[in-house]
Structure formats: C-alpha cells, structure tokens
Amino acid sequence: xxxxxxxxxxxxxxxxxxxxxxxxxxxxxxxxxxxxxxxxxxxxxxxxxxxxxxxxxxxxxxxxxxxxxxxxxxxxxxxxxxxxxxxxxxxxxxxxxxxxxxxxxxxxxxxxxxxxxxxxxxxxxxxxxxxxxxxxxxxxxxxxxxxxxxxxxxxxxxxxxxxxxxxxxxxxxxxxxxxxxxxxxxxxxxxxxxxxxxxxxxxxxxxxxxxxxxxxxxxxxxxxxxxxxxxxxxxxxxxxxxxxxxxxxxxxxxxxxxxxxxxxxxxxxxxxxxxxxxxxxxxxxxxxxxxxxxxxxxxxxxxxxxxxxxxxxxxxx
Numbered sequence: 361x362x363x364x365x366x367x368x369x370x371x372x373x374x375x376x377x378x379x380x381x382x383x384x385x386x387x388x389x390x391x392x393x394x395x396x397x398x399x400x401x402x403x404x405x406x407x408x409x410x411x412x413x414x415x416x417x418x419x420x421x422x423x424x425x426x427x428x429x430x431x432x433x434x435x436x437x438x439x440x441x442x443x444x445x446x447x448x449x450x451x452x453x454x455x456x457x458x459x460x461x462x463x464x465x466x467x468x469x470x471x472x473x474x475x476x477x478x479x480x481x482x483x484x485x486x487x488x489x490x491x492x493x494x495x496x497x498x499x500x501x502x503x504x505x506x507x508x509x510x511x512x513x514x515x516x517x518x519x520x521x522x523x524x525x526x527x528x529x530x531x532x533x534x535x536x537x538x539x540x541x542x543x544x545x546x547x548x549x550x551x552x553x554x555x556x557x558x559x560x561x562x563x564x565x566x567x568x569x570x571x572x573x574x575x576x577x578x579x580x581x582x583x584x585x586x587x588x589x590x591x592x593x594x595x596x597x598x599x600x601x602x603x604x605x606x607x608x609x610x611x612x613x614x615x616x617x618x619x620x621x622x623x624x625x626x627x628x629x630x631x632x633x634x635x636x637x638x639x640x641x642x643x644x645x646x647x648x649x650x651x652x653x654x655x656x657x658x659x660x661x662x663x664x665x666x667x668x669x670x671x672x673x674x675x676x677x
Contacts, residue, residue, distance in 0.1 A: 362386065364662060365402050367424075369393065369417060370410030370433075376647040379655060386662070395419055406431070406661065408654060414439040425450060429661055431654050435459065436590065437676055438563040446673045453657060453669040455650045456677065457510025459641035463560070463588045463614070464514030466640035468522070470612030471498055471556045473634055474584045499523035504554035506570070507561030507589055508541065509677075515558055527553065551578040556586060563590035564676035573598035576608070584610045588640060591616040600626045603633060614640040 368391040370377060380389055390401045393413065398404075398420055404427045409417045411433055417424065421444055424430065432440050432454040445452075473479070475496040484491035503519040505512045505528040516526045520538050527540040527550050535541065542550055547570075551557070557579065561567045571585075572595040579585070585608060587594055596617050602608050610632035619638055627633050643649075657667055671677055 362662070363388065364405045364658075366390065366406045366408065366658070367398060367401070367404040367420075367427075368408045368410065369398075369413040369420075370408070374410070374647075376651040379648060379651045382655060383658070384662075387658070398423060403427075405429070406658065409433060409440055412439070414442075418442045418445075421445065429453070429667065431657065432671075433650055433654070436563065437671065437673075438590070438592075441673060441676060448673075451667065452671050452673055453667050454671050454677075455653060456669055456671070458649055458653055459643075459646060460510035460514035462641045462643050462646070463511045464516075464518050466614065466636065467511075467515040467556075467558045467560075467586050467588060467612075468498075468518045470586045470634055471501075471503070471519075471584065473612065474610050475501075479631065479634075500525070501555040502527060502553050504550050504557040505529065506547070506557070506559045506593070507567075508536075508539075509560065509562075511560040511588060512558070515560070524556075547575070548578060551575055552580065554579065554583050556584050559585070559587040559593050560589045561593050562677040563592045566675075567593045569593070569595055571595060571599075573601075576602050579608050581607060582609045584608070584612065586612045588614045591619070600630075603630050606632070610634070612636070614638055 364387045366387050366389045368389060370391060371393050372391050377391060393416060395416065404424065407424050407427050407430045409430065409432050417440060425448055427450060430450050430452045435454055435456040437454060475498055477495060499522060501524050503524045503526050505516060508528040508530040512528060516528065516539055519526050527542065529544055529547055529550060530541050531544065533541040533543045570593050576598050599611060603611060612634040613627065614636040615638055621627060627635055660667055
C-alpha cells in the first residue's frame with residue numbers, strides 16, 4: 361500500500377482515537393484541534409473531521425481542498441458543510457446509518473410509551489394509586505416515516521414486526537416489500553393517516569420547516585410525532601401550540617432547534633412530551649462504532665475500493 365497522510369481534526373486523547381492504533385504503518389496520523397499544528401504538517405491525503413470541528417475544517421480549507429477524501433465522524437453535516445466544500449470535487453463520506461438500530465428502537469419505544477400510557481402508570485405508582493385504564497395496541501396502527509434512510513428502515517422493520525402498517529416518504533420512491541412508499545409530493549396524503557409519525561429526515565434547505573402549522577394541523581388528534589432527525593424539520597412553535605391545545609396526542613423528541621434545550625423551554629413542562637436530550641443513539645459503543653467504520657473505509661481507500669457512505673454535498677446527506 362502507498363503511504364497515506366491522515367489529518368484527524370479532533371481533541372487529542374479522545375478514547376475512540378485509540379482505535380487508530382490498528383492502522384498500518386503506511387498511514388501517517390496527525391491529530392489535533394489547533395490550526396497551527398496542521399499548517400506546519402505534510403499535506404493530507406485524507407481528512408477526518410471530528411465532532412464540533414466544522415469551523416476548524418473551514419479555516420483549513422486552503423490546505424484541505426486538494427485532499428483525496430474527507431470523512432465526517434457524525435451523520436449530520438449541517439455544521440460541517442460550507443459553500444467552498446459543497447462546490448468542490450472533494451469526495452466526502454459520513455456516519456449515516458450507523459445509529460439506525462438504536463434510533464429505530466427509540467421510535468418504537470416512544471410509540472409504546474404513548475400507546476400504553478407509561479407516564480400515567482408511573483404517576484399512579486408514585487402516588488400509591490390503583491388506577492386501572494384501557495391501553496392501545498400498536499398492531500394495526502399506521503406508522504408514517506419522513507426520511508426513509510438507514511434510521512427509517514430500522515424503525516420500519518420493527519414496526520412491521522409489531523403488526524403496524526408502514527407508509528414512508530422517500531425522495532426516490534422505489535418499491536419496498538411490506539411498506540407503502542410515497543414521493544415527497546405525497547406528504548399531505550400521508551399525514552392524516554398516521555397514528556405515529558417519525559421524522560428521520562436530515563437538515564437540508566428542502567426539509568427545513570417541512571412540518572409547519574399547516575402540516576401539523578393535518579395530523580389526527582391521536583397522532584404521536586416522533587422526531588429523531590433534525591429539529592429544524594419541525595416548526596417547534598407550531599408543535600408546541602398543537603401539544604398545549606391537545607390537537608395531537610403527543611410528541612417524542614430527540615432533537616431540537618437549539619441544543620442544549622434552554623431551561624424553562626415549553627417542552628420541559630408538557631406532560632404529553634417525551635424528551636430525550638439528543639442521546640437516543642448514544643449506546644455504550646457509538647463512538648467506537650463510528651471510528652471503526654472510518655477505519656474500515658480507510659482500508660477501502662488504500663486498496664482503491666469504492667468508499668461507503670459517500671454523501672451528496674449539494675443535497676446535504
């Protein structure tokens with residue numbers, strides 16, 4: 361294998377960086393988060409952009425633009441992409457799909473939370489009250505998905521196993537066994553049918569505000585909105601109004617427009633909201649899993665094989 365210079369834009373000492381020790385001697389690794397370090401380093405063949413290092417990447421763009429490959433440690437690219445990068449021919453990959461299992465499980469857990477009214481059970485238990493009530497089944501309910509990528513597929517697989525009907529919005533509506541797939545133009549037809557609506561779309565100009573007041577008003581009174589994609593896809597003010605007025609049953613949220621969610625935010629106070637502080641995919645191994653994927657992709661790069669998870673920079677995912 362030919363020699364490869366790898367720039368790792370990351371805080372040195374991060375535990376997941378230990379996995380770089382398995383790289384062959386042909387890879388020269390330079391790790392840091394200070395611009396000066398890289399300005400005096402050999403030009404990179406490959407650049408790894410760690411969590412929160414989008415600004416550093418942009419400041420190093422004159423040195424990075426002639427690299428052969430750029431990888432984002434995270435799946436979301438909104439903090440990494442900038443105009444010069446988007447317009448360049450530099451191939452880019454990311455971690456999309458690596459956390460699909462965990463987020464798919466969260467979506468189903470959220471559906472069960474509302475169907476079985478676990479909050480009421482916990483409240484009654486804490487009050488020492490014997491409070492019998494009727495619960496709902498997921499079997500036969502309609503599970504809608506906006507953004508049928510890796511997360512959407514994992515959630516759909518679990519929903520189907522529970523006997524749910526699954527309908528999904530996908531940019532390219534190819535047939536999928538057991539699932540009704542609609543193009544983006546079918547969104548308004550899908551919304552009134554959903555008992556549970558999962559949002560797993562990325563943050564792009566096309567998806568920003570995709571679920572606004574008009575779309576939320578189309579949902580059933582018993583619908584639960586589950587957002588594991590990006591906060592920007594849902595109009596939070598419109599969602600809060602619908603939740604406060606009980607025009608929909610509830611919402612399970614892992615992502616928000618502003619993170620961390622400010623103290624005193626309405627979402628904290630609403631009992632019909634299940635709130636996850638953007639950690640529904642934080643398994644014990646999520647960081648190692650993402651790094652291991654990069655290392656395997658680096659092996660493909662050195663062998664001249666096709667890279668996995670290449671992104672369309674102009675689409676933003």
